[in-house]
Structure formats: structure tokens, C-alpha cells
Amino acid sequence: MGKKALVLLSGGLDSGTALYYAKSIGFNEIYAISFLYGQKHTKELNMAKKLADNFGIKEHKIVNLDMSLWGGSSLTDNSLDIPDYEDNNKIPNTYVPARNMVFLSIAASYAESREIYDIFIGVSEVDYSGYVDCRQTFITAMENAINQGTVCAVSHNNPIKIHAPFINMKKSDEIKLGISLGIDYSNTWSCYKGTEKPCGRCDSCVLRKKAFKEAGFSDPLLDK
Amino acid sequence: MGKKALVLLSGGLDSGTALYYAKSIGFNEIYAISFLYGQKHTKELNMAKKLADNFGIKEHKIVNLDMSLWGGSSLTDNSLDIPDYEDNNKIPNTYVPARNMVFLSIAASYAESREIYDIFIGVSEVDYSGYVDCRQTFITAMENAINQGTVCAVSHNNPIKIHAPFINMKKSDEIKLGISLGIDYSNTWSCYKGTEKPCGRCDSCVLRKKAFKEAGFSDPLLDK
Numbered sequence: 061m062g063k064k065a066l067v068l069l070s071g072g073l074d075s076g077t078a079l080y081y082a083k084s085i086g087f088n089e090i091y092a093i094s095f096l097y098g099q100k101h102t103k104e105l106n107m108a109k110k111l112a113d114n115f116g117i118k119e120h121k122i123v124n125l126d127m128s129l130w131g132g133s134s135l136t137d138n139s140l141d142i143p144d145y146e147d148n149n150k151i152p153n154t155y156v157p158a159r160n161m162v163f164l165s166i167a168a169s170y171a172e173s174r175e176i177y178d179i180f181i182g183v184s185e186v187d188y189s190g191y192v193d194c195r196q197t198f199i200t201a202m203e204n205a206i207n208q209g210t211v212c213a214v215s216h217n218n219p220i221k222i223h224a225p226f227i228n229m230k231k232s233d234e235i236k237l238g239i240s241l242g243i244d245y246s247n248t249w250s251c252y253k254g255t256e257k258p259c260g261r262c263d264s265c266v267l268r269k270k271a272f273k274e275a276g277f278s279d280p281l282l283d284k
Numbered sequence: 285m286g287k288k289a290l291v292l293l294s295g296g297l298d299s300g301t302a303l304y305y306a307k308s309i310g311f312n313e314i315y316a317i318s319f320l321y322g323q324k325h326t327k328e329l330n331m332a333k334k335l336a337d338n339f340g341i342k343e344h345k346i347v348n349l350d351m352s353l354w355g356g357s358s359l360t361d362n363s364l365d366i367p368d369y370e371d372n373n374k375i376p377n378t379y380v381p382a383r384n385m386v387f388l389s390i391a392a393s394y395a396e397s398r399e400i401y402d403i404f405i406g407v408s409e410v411d412y413s414g415y416v417d418c419r420q421t422f423i424t425a426m427e428n429a430i431n432q433g434t435v436c437a438v439s440h441n442n443p444i445k446i447h448a449p450f451i452n453m454k455k456s457d458e459i460k461l462g463i464s465l466g467i468d469y470s471n472t473w474s475c476y477k478g479t480e481k482p483c484g485r486c487d488s489c490v491l492r493k494k495a496f497k498e499a500g501f502s503d504p505l506l507d508k
Contacts, residue, residue: 121353121354123349123350123353124348124349124350125347125348125349125390126347126348127393129345129347129394130345130393130394130397130398131397132393132396132397132398151435151439155435156393157392157393157394157396157397157434157435158389158390158392158393158396158430158433158434159393160433161389161392161393161429161430161433161434162386162389162390162393164389165382165385165386165388165389165390166349166382166386166389168381168382168385169351169354169356169380169381169382169383169385169386170353170354170381172356172381172382173354173355173356173381174354174356192432192433192434192435192437192438192439193432193433193434195432197432198429198432198433200432201425201428201429201431201432201433202429202432202433204425204428204429205385205422205425205426205428205429206382206385207425208416208417208419208421208422208424208425208426209382209384209385209416209417209422209425209426210381210382210385210416210417211375211379211381211416213416214416215375215416
């Protein structure tokens with residue numbers, strides 16, 4: 061019988077690496093969940109589909125949830141521009157209110173329906189944009205909520221574990237790990253914008269560029 | 285300035301009462317959120333719209349999220365029949381995996397975008413179906429997760445409170461309270477089925493009938 065895991069697969073660098081990592085530590089029946097959440101472009105989602113196809117996923121669900129109904133982030137609200145990276149401690153307006161909580165909750169629902177007890181998410185609190193829902197403190201609180209709010213955990217003693225394997229890892233080390241596991245990073249998209257090539261200036265591009273440089277690799281997405 | 289609250293409004297008896305209760309304790313700018321989550325009928329949702337219209341809501345969001353993509357509940361999965369009430373301690377298959385967690389997460393996202401710090405949910409762990417996500421333990425864990433995963437709470441010291449005012453209240457007392465606050469219960473729908481009149485046999489109907497009887501009122505929905 062397969063050892064099941066569910067991976068939150070946005071199609072970005074982190075979630076792609078999480079997919080390969082989950083397999084490398086022994087999960088051999090891997091499910092993925094992606095979200096069309098009202099973001100301004102679907103380039104990342106197209107990469108998620110490509111990653112899932114190449115990888116050999118057991119089941120890939122794409123969930124439609126329009127968070128632009130309330131907005132509050134430059135990623136979901138057309139009245140807000142996506143800013144260039146700024147080297148300060150402020151959380152940029154690309155923060156989407158409670159996004160990882162929403163994604164993890166829906167993932168927990170899907171996981172419970174499939175008797176999956178291991179969920180992987182590629183968040184990190186190193187080389188990140190300060191998003192509060194990428195911190196271990198949040199992941200721990202969320203895991204606890206899941207295990208108080210699902211029948212599998214409360215009644216059947218099958219708690220759900222949230223794995224955040226890169227939470228304390230530098231992004232450059234994550235890239236080295238991903239490459240050693242065989243991921244093709246040209247099938248991942250990090251830029252907040254939907255332009256043909258990554259803009260190179262948004263938070264997500266700047267963090268990715270810096271990490272590839274530190275890791276000593278060129279970014280295959282840019283040579284595509 | 286208004287004192288804002290967000291009410292999770294399914295259109296059932298509990299959420300309708302929560303709406304009137306929130307107003308009665310001083311919230312005068314009330315938002316509501318309802319879900320089209322892949323349930324088999326929309327009678328409850330139509331009641332939510334009617335309740336919101338009659339009440340004078342500041343803003344009512346109806347969120348489309350198809351949880352029937354993975355099912356796992358007789359409310360969302362066409363291959364499972366909705367059972368009649370059974371007097372035992374088993375959780376019926378009407379339990380929808382992690383539903384209240386999903387709803388509360390999305391509510392938290394919407395609330396944060398509107399600078400709302402009080403969310404109301406009509407759950408109770410008295411006269412209920414044993415759903416684990418209706419228990420205070422879960423609500424407390426979820427509130428903690430919200431306050432570790434939102435910028436308003438972590439960075440700006442504006443935590444979000446989840447109010448579950450009926451958590452320890454008998455449903456008959458809740459009905460007495462609702463009637464004293466002026467709610468018209470003919471605008472609420474509890475039955476799990478979408479038939480013209482409530483079936484009278486499902487868990488939700490049986491709990492509602494018992495509660496109206498105990499409260500000493502007739503159910504106006506049945507005389508409609």
C-alpha cells in the first residue's frame with residue numbers, strides 16, 4: 061500500500077521542491093492541491109500542472125476560490141500595484157490575508173477525505189517576505205487546529221502532520237537540495253507578475269535570483 | 285464609527301440567531317459570509333440571502349468553493365445518501381471534512397481585509413450531531429491559528445476573536461433568545477435535504493423539532 065502525502069503545489073520554487081522532497085523521504089503515493097484564488101495571472105498554476113504531470117501524481121485537485129471578492133492584497137486586488145522589492149522589514153502588500161490558513165484548511169479537508177495524514181507545504185522563514193503565515197509558530201498552531209477539528213484526529217487517533225521541511229532552510233540550500241533530487245526548476249514560476257519573462261524586480265524574483273546566485277547555479281527558467 | 289462584526293451565515297437556525305445576537309450586544313456594522321460549498325441543495329443559502337436582506341447587512345459575500353471535488357460527506361457526495369437521525373453516539377456521514385475550519389479561515393481572510401476583529405459562528409456542542417468542529421476546543425485552537433497567521437494580529441496587535449455564543453446553550457434556549465430578539469425563523473432552513481418542506485427525519489430536522497417543542501413554540505417554517 062502506498063505511503064500517502066498531500067503537497068500544496070502553487071507551482072513556485074518552494075512547492076515544487078516540496079513535491080520532490082516528499083517523495084525522497086519515502087512517500088510514494090503523492091496527491092497535490094493547487095489554487096486558483098483570484099490571483100492576477102495563472103503562470104504559476106500552469107507550472108503546477110506541468111510539475112504534477114512530469115512527476116506522476118496520484119491525484120491533482122485544482123480548487124477555485126475567488127479571494128479577489130474581498131482583495132486586500134496587490135496579488136488579488138486590481139486597484140493595488142505589485143511593488144518592487146524594498147530592502148526593509150515591512151511586509152509588502154503582496155501579503156494575501158490568511159492565505160496559508162485558507163489553503164491548509166482546504167488541504168486538510170481534502171486530506172481527510174482521502175485518509176492522508178501528511179501534508180507538505182514549502183514555506184520558509186529564512187529569505188522570505190516576512191509573511192506571518194510562513195512561520196513555524198503559525199504552522200504549529202494550524203496543525204493543532206486541524207487536529208481539534210477533524211474526525212480522523214479526534215475520533216480515530218489519526219492526526220494530520222504538517223511538514224514544512226524548508227522552514228529553517230536558506231533558499232540557496234533548498235535549491236541545491238531540489239537539484240540533487242532531480243527537479244527541473246524551469247517548470248516553476250516565482251514572479252508575482254504574469255509577464256512573459258519574470259520581472260526580476262518584485263520580492264519573489266529578487267529572493268529567487270539571490271538564492272540561485274548563492275547556490276552557484278543559473279536559473280533555468282531564465283534561459284528557457 | 286460602526287462596531288464591526290462578521291457573521292458566518294449559512295441560513296440555518298443557529299447562524300440566523302447569531303446574526304441577531306451580534307447586533308443585540310452592540311455590533312452595529314454587520315458583515316456576513318455564506319458558502320456555496322458543493323452542498324446538494326441551496327435552500328439554506330437562499331434563506332441566508334433573505335435573512336441578510338431583512339436584517340440590513342453592511343456587506344454579504346457568497347463564496348463559491350466546491351468541496352464536492354473530494355466529497356467525503358453525504359452532504360457533498362452524490363454517491364452517499366443522507367441518513368435519517370439515529371439515537372447513538374456516532375458522528376453521521378453528514379459531517380463534512382474540516383468544514384468549519386475552511387469556513388473560519390476564509391472568514392478570517394475576509395475579516396482581515398475589512399479590519400473586522402470579531403467573527404460570530406453559531407456552533408453548539410449541546411443538542412448537536414457530534415461534529416468535532418463544533419466544539420469549544422476546536423474554536424479555541426482555530427482562534428489561536430488565526431492570531432498566528434494574520435498580519436493584523438501578529439504585527440498590529442489586533443487579534444481576531446471568534447465568538448461562539450451558543451456553544452454551551454441548549455437549542456431550545458437559543459430559540460427563545462432568537463425569538464426575543466425578533467428573528468423570523470421561517471427564514472431559516474435546517475433540513476439536510478432540499479425538498480419543498482423539511483423532511484423531518486434527518487439529524488438536523490430532529491434536533492430542530494425537539495428544540496422548538498422544548499422551547500414551547502411552533503416552528504413557523506412548517507406553517508409557511
